[in-house]
Every structure is written in structure tokens, then in C-alpha cells.
């Protein structure tokens with residue numbers, strides 16, 4: 001039997017905090033208990049926000065925690081060609097369309113529809129308003145002309161068409177700390193026509209993560225609850241691209257005393273700061289509920 005494969009996949013856009021340490025330790029703990037492999041992946045597609053010093057700090061912080069991972073580490077910024085190939089497959093299947101809208105265009109279209117309708121505008125699981133479909137159904141020749149003219153554009157999933165391409169309900173396996181599994185339905189339509197290739201980056205988180213998990217043979221995804229709903233889209237992409245669907249475990253998020261989730265953007269204390277205060281890796285393991 002092949003070994004289970006786990007991965008920790010941070011983005012080098014800030015210093016790691018306790019929440020990352022928990023996710024990394026949980027992955028490593030699963031790998032140890034299930035005689036599996038533990039991979040580290042650097043999710044640095046967002047070249048505007050990712051920085052080499054943050055990547056170096058990830059290796060440093062994780063080594064300080066006492067973790068070991070397999071080499072070479074996959075760095076997403078070196079694999080845009082793989083994401084492009086996956087995108088072309090989606091395009092060939094007819095499940096995507098180019099979108100030229102700016103944020104302002106989208107906000108205005110929604111404001112207009114709201115004024116007509118009165119119903120609350122639907123939002124995706126992250127709370128963002130669903131795309132109003134402005135560019136869906138644009139004639140091919142117009143889209144091609146605008147692309148050829150160099151007009152900035154993203155690519156969106158065409159949910160209505162995809163529904164027909166992938167008939168039947170979608171599911172994934174969910175596993176718990178003991179490895180017990182159950183089957184959970186996925187509902188990608190609640191994301192509306194989600195962006196699958198961004199305007200300023202030739203891929204998206206969803207596309208890259210699905211391609212990489214498959215290429216790296218990841219069998220068990222362990223990540224925070226904030227990404228649980230995104231699994232809907234991941235399962236849909238796996239079905240469209242003919243990729244295997246791993247099992248998923250979404251762990252609870254660590255919160256600060258005010259009850260907000262820890263985040264780089266909220267300046268939660270970094271592992272480096274805790275380390276500078278004299279916290280030992282052993283103390284940190286215990287604090288996070290693991291046996292050092």
C-alpha cells in the first residue's frame with residue numbers, strides 16, 4: 001500500500017504565527033501517526049505580496065519548531081506552466097469565460113440589480129457578493145478582439161455550463177483526528193462564477209492548489225476551517241480535470257483573546273517574536289496540544 005501524503009502549504013506573505021504552527025504540527029502529527037509522508041509547499045503565486053525573506057523565515061521557523069520535510073520543496077511560482085495547462089483543459093471543455101470587469105463595474109452592476117429587485121444580493125461563503133454575470137455570454141469574437149487588444153481580463157468558471165459537464169452530486173471524504181471518514185456533499189454553485197485565473201496572476205489559489213495536490217500525490221489535506229467552503233470548488237475542479245480527490249480535514253482556527261482569528265493582517269504575534277521572548281519549541285508544542 002502507498003503511504004498517505006500530507007502537506008503544509010503556507011504563503012510567504014508575512015511571518016508565520018501560532019495558527020500556522022498549529023496547522024504544520026497537526027499535519028506532521030498526522031503523518032507520524034499514519035506512517036505517512038510530510039511535504040512542505042510554498043504557495044507564492046501572488047508575486048506582488050510574497051517576498052523571499054518571508055520564504056526563508058518559513059524554513060527557519062519550521063526547523064526551529066523541530067519539523068522535517070521532504071526535499072525539494074515545491075514552489076508554486078516555478079510552475080505557472082502546470083497551472084496554464086490545467087486552465088487550457090478547462091477552456092477546451094467550455095467551462096470558463098473571460099471577464100473584463102473591474103471591481104467598480106461589478107459593484108455598479110450589483111447596485112443596479114439591487115435597485116431593480118429589492119432582494120438581498122447573494123453572497124459567496126466568504127461573504128463576497130456573487131458575480132452578476134456581466135461578461136457571461138459575450139460573443140466569442142468580441143472576447144477574442146478585446147483579449148487581442150491587450151485588455152486586462154480574468155477567467156471565470158461558468159457554473160451553469162459546468163453543472164451540465166459534471167452532472168450528479170459531488171462529494172469528498174472528510175476524516176477526523178483518528179482517521180475516521182465520512183462522505184460530505186460539495187456545493188460549488190454557492191460560489192457563483194468564481195475567478196479561476198486572476199487578472200494580474202496567470203492562475204488562482206483554487207487552480208494551483210488542486211493541480212499541486214494531484215501532482216504531489218497528496219492523499220490527505222489538513223488545513224484551517226477558513227478553507228472548508230473552498231473545498232466545493234476544489235472538488236469541482238478535480239472532477240473537471242480528471243484528478244483524484246484527496247480526503248480533507250479542516251481544523252478549528254486559533255483565536256486571540258478577543259475571539260478574532262489569528263492573521264498576519266491583524267499583526268498576531270509571530271513565531272519569531274515568541275521565540276525572541278524565550279518561548280521554547282517544546283512549550284509551544286504543549287500549548288498547541290501536542291506531545292513534544
Ligand code: GLU
Pocket residue numbers: 009010011043209222223224227
Ligand atoms: N496557502 C494557503 C494559506 O496559506 C493554504 C492552502 C491550503 O492548505 O490549501 O492559507
